[in-house]
């Protein structure tokens with residue numbers, strides 16, 4: 001009798017798992033499909049430290065199936081007038097808005113950020129989709145009569161099949177950096193979401209389908225390194241955008257361009273906030289605290305190093321007060337994994353051992369009722385020296401390293417010596433000093449009295465140096481050049497014209 005009972009309990013267990021652990025599927029030609037023989041990775045809810053799904057690791061053959069689908073859909077989709085394609089994006093935008101609450105909830109569950117932060121992420125997806133809807137006005141051609149009866153014209157054509165590879169920190173927004181603009185410009189798309197946060201992409205697929213996007217114009221292959229390498233190598237893909245760490249951005253850029261694709265690969269960051277003594281104290285303290293802790297510091301635009309110029313101690317005191325008001329599990333979300341929590345805490349401990357002073361300590365943080373969640377509290381570390389690892393590397397947690405210098409030129413020297421170049425900010429009430437820093441900071445996005453200087457649409461998003469490989473930016477007007485090819489046509493209708501060359 002003992003054996004059947006054991007068997008029964010294991011079946012019950014399987015059924016319980018089946019109802020609670022979702023199996024993520026690829027999205028091919030308008031259908032969700034389970035890849036054959038796939039290996040799976042667990043997908044966690046970092047806020048409670050519990051598995052919520054499993055994601056397949058797609059193979060080269062499964063990537064190939066997505067490419068077949070995207071290429072099959074390309075002629076009909078790219079053949080539609082741009083205004084018709086824009087109509088579908090208008091409907092997609094309306095669906096994002098209608099479903100914003102549930103989309104934000106999903107981001108919260110798979111990524112760990114707060115529902116408010118997730119809502120802001122969905123709002124940004126709506127904004128980039130609005131920009132895509134304006135493409136018929138922006139991505140127009142040009143025409144000029146270059147000599148009597150002869151005209152030259154330029155028309156934009158889609159680049160073809162675009163692959164998009166995305167990171168864990170914005171499961172809804174970063175895929176939407178590439179999807180709406182690519183589609184409206186006539187490309188078809190294959191998304192490879194982060195294996196840590198694959199769920200939001202499923203809702204993106206559903207909403208695009210509901211908006212009327214033809215089957216095959218948008219596909220998803222889940223997975224990790226093998227899937228990405230197959231996308232880089234596949235001859236059926238014309239262009240590839242990547243957003244993630246600098247280490248992987250470099251690998252992907254080299255591999256994709258070696259296979260003669262257009263590639264734009266955005267990497268990691270180490271953003272410096274330069275605080276001058278004349279800065280507005282409250283505004284600076286609250287901006288710096290929000291920048292270092294928003295999305296638990298897991299933003300490529302997060303304040304990571306504050307360079308304090310001269311006597312700014314009152315600002316540092318206020319900043320610490322602000323940081324102490326931020327409560328993990330309430331207005332501070334979880335970090336993505338246990339490994340991330342341990343890595344962040346190692347950075348703090350190492351800096352402390354090397355002589356830095358921890359003013360606000362977020363280590364060993366446990367949230368009541370969510371004891372298994374991966375939380376790090378706000379952490380402010382003073383007297384960090386430029387040669388320390390915490391001053392040089394991307395920590396990607398709610399941690400601010402303060403470096404003290406005497407002059408703005410010393411501050412700029414520290415900022416300029418970073419291999420990254422995503423964002424930099426200056427806090428001052430002097431227009432002249434702000435201008436001085438704007439001109440000399442080595443970063444693609446600069447803030448003046450702003451902790452997170454993300455350009456709003458139609459301004460484009462992208463860093464410099466090792467924060468981005470490839471030319472142009474990923475969003476805004478700059479994306480038009482990346483996502484289209486120019487066809488130049490010269491036309492002569494007047495047979496009486498005798499000039500036949502350079503006419």
Ligand code: NAD
Pocket residue numbers: 165166167168169174192193194195223224225226228229243244245246248249251252266267268269299300394396422463467
């Ligand atoms: P990651 O580089 O680990 O992963 C990004 C993507 O690359 C994922 O889809 C992953 O599956 C894939 N990948 C991972 N290892 C790979 C490998 N060896 N070969 C091929 N593909 C591989 O990044 P992450 O941890 O998901 O995201 C955090 C990083 O992203 C941070 O460094 C952050 O600064 C950066 N980021 C940058 C921007 C930006 O605009 N510059 C925006 C968001 C995030």
